């Protein structure tokens with residue numbers, strides 16, 4: 001199916017994109033890699049009259065690494081994150097996730113900003129961003145604001161971004177000293193999207209007990225979430241196989257599981273608990 005007709009605009013700067021968003025209001029839509037927007041336009045789930053292409057804004061392609069944080073511009077592609085040697089050292093979880101997004105074509109075109117702004121419940125990054133305790137940076141008519149990742153994903157394809165804001169970057173704090181990470185995913189065999197994906201960031205205190213454990217889960221419900229019950233059960237303990245298994249069994253407590261033809265709710269819940277256990281074990285191994 002073809003999209004409904006639209007007018008194409010190429011923004012030269014963030015200010016230009018903001019001005020176009022203001023001018024066209026609800027009928028305007030930002031275009032980044034196009035690998036989520038164009039499919040929904042072809043299906044006519046979205047029918048924007050004005051497309052605002054931001055891919056010419058070079059400042060949105062920057063990756064800035066300091067002692068405290070890595071700041072990734074909205075237009076950084078999945079391929080760049082998958083292959084960047086500095087990302088592999090500073091935030092290896094990002095590279096791990098980027099490498100399992102879709103296929104090479106999707107990774108070449110798709111951007112981290114587009115993936116976060118789209119908030120697909122089966123997207124990979126939301127799990128990792130929750131585990132990394134990231135902050136989304138958005139710029140709108142009244143300036144730039146930080147959105148803690150815990151407040152960013154609000155529901156099915158819904159985020160805290162305002163319609164007149166551009167997601168300009170995401171800031172990932174440096175993981176705690178000695179931290180390790182893991183991402184476990186059951187991909188949909190056709191699309192590669194996460195039927196379930198579980199990301200873990202963990203660190204130990206000098207006595208071997210768990211000092212940090214952050215677990216982000218995607219694919220299981222209509223919005224990615226932190227598995228706080230699992231984290232709280234294990235932080236401060238020296239976990240073994242039994243305690244990890246028992247804690248991971250609570251990963252779906254109180255969460256309404258998605259159900260579709262690929263994975264009924266009970267199956268998804270079981271996969272979520274198993275991948276949570278595996279991701280914790282792998283991060284701690």
Ligand SMILES: Cc1cc2nc3c(=O)[nH]c(=O)nc-3n(C[C@H](O)[C@H](O)[C@H](O)COP(=O)(O)OP(=O)(O)OC[C@H]3O[C@@H](n4cnc5c(N)ncnc54)[C@H](O)[C@@H]3O)c2cc1C
Nearest residue numbers: 032033034035036037102110111114115123124167192193
């Ligand atoms: C075949 C296929 C397989 C895929 N498999 C996976 C997978 O395994 N895992 C996974 O996580 N994803 C997967 N994806 C999705 C892919 O990662 C997309 O690239 C990504 O979700 C959207 O990024 P984009 O740059 O293409 O955004 P676009 O499609 O251009 O935009 C998506 C949405 O975000 C908005 N937007 C984009 N950038 C910004 C911005 N900077 N500020 C504000 N709003 C913005 C747009 O207006 C639009 O609403 C797959 C896609 C396809 C087509």
